[in-house]
Every structure is written in C-alpha cells, then in structure tokens.
Amino acid sequence: MYAYIYGTLEEVDSQQVVIEANGIGYHIFVPGLILQKLPSKGSKVKLYTYMHLREDCQELYGFLEKEEKIFFEKLITVSGVGPKAAIGMLSTLTVNQLALAILTGDRKTLCKAPGIGKKTADRIILELKDKIDKDAMSFSDTASASPGSWSNERMEAFQALQALGYGAAEAESALAGLEEKDASALIRLALRKLDNPGR
Known part of the structure; x- marks a missing residue:
C-alpha cells in the first residue's frame, strides 16, 4: 500500500x-x-x-530504517507472532540483537520481549534462523561490527560469554567497542563491563 x-x-x-x-x-x-x-x-x-x-x-x-520494516515483516510470518508482538520485540531489542539471538538460538534474550514465551521463542528461532542474512546485519543500531564480520577471537569470546550464561544481546553489547585483542583478553574486558554496567 x-x-x-x-x-x-x-x-x-x-x-x-x-x-x-x-x-x-x-x-x-x-x-x-x-x-x-x-x-x-x-x-x-x-x-x-x-x-x-x-x-x-x-x-x-x-x-x-527499511531494514527494521523488513525484519518486522519476517517476524510476523512466524505462527503465533502478530504485529503487536513483533512491535513489542522491536521495542525491547534492536534488530541486530534480535537477529543475533535467533542465529545463536538464544531463547533467553527473545523471552525478554513482552508476550514472548519459551515456545514462541523456539518457534521464531526455528522458522527464521535460515532466513537471516548475517552479512546484512550492519546498519547502525549497535556500536559493534556485525557478527558476520567478527574476527575469530571476537567470535570465540562471544561464544565463551554465552557458555557462562550471558544472552546473545548481553554478550554482543559487552564486546561492542572493545579493541581487537586475543580471545582471553576480550573475555576479561567484557566481563568487567558486565560486572560494572554503569562504567
């Protein structure tokens, strides 16, 4: 229209x-x-x-942004996710955070959105995981580069933070803006940010 x-x-x-x-x-x-x-x-x-x-x-x-509209349209293709639920998700998480949570199977992050329970989160991951273009996750809603362009060290640190129980959005935010270092140094710096969120 x-x-x-x-x-x-x-x-x-x-x-x-x-x-x-x-x-x-x-x-x-x-x-x-x-x-x-x-x-x-x-x-x-x-x-x-x-x-x-x-x-x-x-x-x-x-x-x-046009990309936000495109992502909204993807979300409402999922069974059980209507426009209001999709708006709620985009009110809670940025497009990059949502895409990252879906790509990594991070149900915990998706469930932060109002009205999104575990079953709906699992359905979103299942139905959209193969429909998200990693390389397109580069518009300016986060301070970090898109996950598709991360170095091996940064990706290793990201996965380690997830293994420690942090959600994809939390891990990405903690790594945002950190200079390139080896994985262990990135993990230490990210954990420091997570322990002191106001700093």
Missing part, C-alpha cells in the same frame, strides 16, 4: 505517532526503541510503513 510516509510529526505517545502529510493525519504504531530516535514534534520525518488489514480496521506500523 504505502512504501513510506513523509510529513510533519504532530503527535507522539508511548506506542504511536501522528504524521500529517498533504493535509491528512496518519496514525502509525512505532516500536519504543524507534520512538526514542524520532525528532521533536513539528519536525519532518520519514517512516517506512507496513499496513495490516483486519476485518474491523486498518493499522499502520512505521520504522525509521
């Missing part, structure tokens, strides 16, 4: 926005993490949109 909507940001609340374009106000549901990135009210904004048609209404969902 609509590839994107470009207009003036008129209203913002905890789950949705209103964008005025050509005299029409569009009600658009937006993930919480994306709401935080929006400009101030009165500014121009472009949202890539997905229209969900139901018997009783039509709903628009909006995203700042």
Whole structure:
C-alpha cells in the first residue's frame, strides 16, 4: 500500500505517532526503541510503513530504517507472532540483537520481549534462523561490527560469554567497542563491563 510516509510529526505517545502529510493525519504504531530516535514534534520525518488489514480496521506500523520494516515483516510470518508482538520485540531489542539471538538460538534474550514465551521463542528461532542474512546485519543500531564480520577471537569470546550464561544481546553489547585483542583478553574486558554496567 504505502512504501513510506513523509510529513510533519504532530503527535507522539508511548506506542504511536501522528504524521500529517498533504493535509491528512496518519496514525502509525512505532516500536519504543524507534520512538526514542524520532525528532521533536513539528519536525519532518520519514517512516517506512507496513499496513495490516483486519476485518474491523486498518493499522499502520512505521520504522525509521527499511531494514527494521523488513525484519518486522519476517517476524510476523512466524505462527503465533502478530504485529503487536513483533512491535513489542522491536521495542525491547534492536534488530541486530534480535537477529543475533535467533542465529545463536538464544531463547533467553527473545523471552525478554513482552508476550514472548519459551515456545514462541523456539518457534521464531526455528522458522527464521535460515532466513537471516548475517552479512546484512550492519546498519547502525549497535556500536559493534556485525557478527558476520567478527574476527575469530571476537567470535570465540562471544561464544565463551554465552557458555557462562550471558544472552546473545548481553554478550554482543559487552564486546561492542572493545579493541581487537586475543580471545582471553576480550573475555576479561567484557566481563568487567558486565560486572560494572554503569562504567
């Protein structure tokens, strides 16, 4: 229907926005993490949109990046995951964190999203694991390079952190921004960050 909507940001609340374009106000549901990135009210904004048609209404969902919309569309292909659940996941985790959790089978991280239980998380992993392009995980929602481009040392450190019980998103975040070192040094530095999250 609509590839994107470009207009003036008129209203913002905890789950949705209103964008005025050509005299029409569009009600658009937006993930919480994306709401935080929006400009101030009165500014121009472009949202890539997905229209969900139901018997009783039509709903628009909006995203700042095309890749976010594509990932949303992947999520709602999974049995039991509707648009609201997918928005909840993208409100809790970035696209890179979600993709990494799916690729590594990290159920614990997926279950952080509201309404996602163990069975649904397992279904998401099963149905999407082969549909995620590792090399495409490079847009700017994390401070680290995409897992597909990590060195062997960084990947070894990542796997070691997971073996210690940390989720994929936690491990990736802990390794983000660390200079290249051998695996044991990366693990030590990452554990220091995890033990002192405020520093």
